Amino acid sequence: MFDQLLISGLFGGLFFGLIFTKWPAERVFVCAMLAAYFAGLVDTTEVLDKATNTGVVTLILLLLVSIGLEKLSWLSRLSNKLIVHSYSGSLLRIGIATAFFSAFVNNTAVVASLAHTVRNNRLHPASRLLIPLSYAAILGGTMTLIGTSTNLIVSSFLEDVTGTGLAFFDFLIVGASATVVGLLVLLLSARLLPVGGSEIMDINEYVIEVEVDKGSTLIGKSILANKLRELEDFFLVEIVRGNYLISPVAPQEHIEAGDKLIFSGDIKQVQVFEAFDGLRLFAVEEGLLSQNMKEVIVMPNASIEGRTVKESAFRSMFDAAVVGMRRGGKRLSGKLGNITIQAGDSMMLAVGPDFNERKNLDKNFAIINDSVGEVQTTDTQNYAITGMLLVVITLATLDMVPLIKGMAFLLVFMLAIGVVTGSELRRRFPFELWLIIASALTLSQAMTNSGLVAVIAGVLQNNLSILGPYGALIGVYLGAWLLTEAMTNNAAAALSFPIAFGLAESFGVSYMPFVMVVAYGASASFLTPFGYTTNLMVQNLGGYEFRDYFRTGLPVSLAYSAVVIFLVPKVFPF
Numbered sequence: 371m372f373d374q375l376l377i378s379g380l381f382g383g384l385f386f387g388l389i390f391t392k393w394p395a396e397r398v399f400v401c402a403m404l405a406a407y408f409a410g411l412v413d414t415t416e417v418l419d420k421a422t423n424t425g426v427v428t429l430i431l432l433l434l435v436s437i438g439l440e441k442l443s444w445l446s447r448l449s450n451k452l453i454v455h456s457y458s459g460s461l462l463r464i465g466i467a468t469a470f471f472s473a474f475v476n477n478t479a480v481v482a483s484l485a486h487t488v489r490n491n492r493l494h495p496a497s498r499l500l501i502p503l504s505y506a507a508i509l510g511g512t513m514t515l516i517g518t519s520t521n522l523i524v525s526s527f528l529e530d531v532t533g534t535g536l537a538f539f540d541f542l543i544v545g546a547s548a549t550v551v552g553l554l555v556l557l558l559s560a561r562l563l564p565v566g567g568s569e570i571m572d573i574n575e576y577v578i579e580v581e582v583d584k585g586s587t588l589i590g591k592s593i594l595a596n597k598l599r600e601l602e603d604f605f606l607v608e609i610v611r612g613n614y615l616i617s618p619v620a621p622q623e624h625i626e627a628g629d630k631l632i633f634s635g636d637i638k639q640v641q642v643f644e645a646f647d648g649l650r651l652f653a654v655e656e657g658l659l660s661q662n663m664k665e666v667i668v669m670p671n672a673s674i675e676g677r678t679v680k681e682s683a684f685r686s687m688f689d690a691a692v693v694g695m696r697r698g699g700k701r702l703s704g705k706l707g708n709i710t711i712q713a714g715d716s717m718m719l720a721v722g723p724d725f726n727e728r729k730n731l732d733k734n735f736a737i738i739n740d741s742v743g744e745v746q747t748t749d750t751q752n753y754a755i756t757g758m759l760l761v762v763i764t765l766a767t768l769d770m771v772p773l774i775k776g777m778a779f780l781l782v783f784m785l786a787i788g789v790v791t792g793s794e795l796r797r798r799f800p801f802e803l804w805l806i807i808a809s810a811l812t813l814s815q816a817m818t819n820s821g822l823v824a825v826i827a828g829v830l831q832n833n834l835s836i837l838g839p840y841g842a843l844i845g846v847y848l849g850a851w852l853l854t855e856a857m858t859n860n861a862a863a864a865l866s867f868p869i870a871f872g873l874a875e876s877f878g879v880s881y882m883p884f885v886m887v888v889a890y891g892a893s894a895s896f897l898t899p900f901g902y903t904t905n906l907m908v909q910n911l912g913g914y915e916f917r918d919y920f921r922t923g924l925p926v927s928l929a930y931s932a933v934v935i936f937l938v939p940k941v942f943p944f
Contacts, residue, residue, distance in 0.1 A: 425526030469510030586648020850891030896923030
């Protein structure tokens with residue numbers, strides 16, 4: 371009884387931490403897991419076994435393989451053909467292409483790639499296309515095992531309990547049906563989206579360029595000596611000297627005649643430059659400067675989240691300076707260094723030569739400008755990787771080669787032909803997701819050891835016995851769905867699985883329908899910008915408000931839920 375009360379308290383703290391604190395999910399899960407371990411609810415062997423089981427290793431391999439798949443040029447070649455004069459036709463093309471690629475490639479990468487095309491189109495307002503782009507990526511991810519990390523987590527839990535995970539195409543029938551219905555409903559609900567929203571971030575709105583005249587008394591003195599680092603409303607981003615860019619600018623850098631000083635800040639305060647001898651304002655010109663500007667979105671749980679630009683040591687971390695920021699579709703002005711960074715913020719960066727080489731980019735940003743970090747794969751590499759992927763999937767589907775072995779071979783093959791590098795894999799290793807899964811598996815074992823799973827399943831069965839297994843199935847789906855809207859899809863799946871599996875056992879029916887509705891329910895994030903990364907990514911790009919997600923996503927969510935609840939028991943009988 372004491373163990374059950376203890377693990378109940380830990381799960382209560384886990385829920386509180388995930389919903390009501392700003393702690394990253396991995397930190398909350400690890401703290402709960404360590405508490406269970408030190409309290410003796412699980413032993414050392416069990417903890418190590420959960421961290422290294424086959425399902426977790428397979429998940430890690432799949433995510434590493436997806437890094438190479440992101441670089442294939444099929445999507446970029448297709449992107450310019452997706453938007454046509456017809457709004458419905460554009461929605462349908464974007465939806466189909468996004469859903470298809472999201473079934474095999476990381477959803478965030480697909481949305482980041484296509485968002486650039488959507489933002490630059492001149493046929494339809496971007497605000498009418500960006501939320502549908504995100505929803506199509508969510509829908510497409512439900513069609514295969516590797517389409518979303520949610521499916522991989524559920525498969526890892528299932529393999530831990532039964533010894534066998536889910537097959538690659540177990541999700542296809544229900545997922546494809548829900549995707550088709552969801553896209554059709556989206557054709558109607560997308561018309562509720564606002565026209566206008568956020569404009570493309572224009573560097574002319576944020577950057578002030580000042581030229582140093584030949585007779586200026588500033589010449590020959592450092593930036594620090596000229597007090598150009600002490601301006602209240604502006605920050606010196608870079609210096610254009612002839613055909614060269616100096617970025618970032620060191621305080622000891624000396625000013626030369628003809629230098630163009632590039633400042634960011636509140637353009638309403640330009641009169642401050644009148645106090646400096648020999649500085650002449652003029653409009654920003656096209657060319658070297660604009661090629662040096664990149665647009666990014668701050669990712670959830672980024673290391674810089676919750677800190678000001680100045681506190682984060684932004685320039686030293688990324689070899690870049692913040693030129694402008696948007697939040698909620700609105701430009702943030704004033705002294706940028708004092709603005710606290712939030713997930714979903716749009717940033718215009720002036721990047722230095724080492725920006726692309728920084729190892730912390732992917733964990734902090736989704737890069738919208740398609741020229742940053744872009745790797746052009748050759749036709750030979752495209753066909754080789756695509757062909758190898760099809761072979762691996764076919765062999766795994768036919769049970770001829772385990773998926774873990776096929777993905778390991780595909781990863782080695784990518785390394786051998788240069789599509790990915792060892793340093794890149796180290797940089798993008800999904801360490802945080804691994805911590806979440808390993809910790810969640812350990813906590814699930816602690817629940818089982820204490821007997822809490824059996825108690826909860828028994829209570830739920832007694833309350834749902836009138837409705838039978840089908841009513842319980844609907845309850846599990848709704849629970850996973852509500853959790854994913856309140857926290858994240860991965861956390862929702864990890865928390866829902868033990869209860870769903872225990873409930874199936876208490877009813878004495880197949881666990882498969884219960885397992886599958888956990889996966890589908892945890893992916894059903896259509897009502898808020900917070901439950902799914904791609905929803906947060908497009909929030910500032912489209913200038914959306916919370917209500918835009920709700921009124922557009924509610925019909926999609928209801929249609930998706932109806933298809934899942936109806937089809938899952940048909941495809942996976944009790």
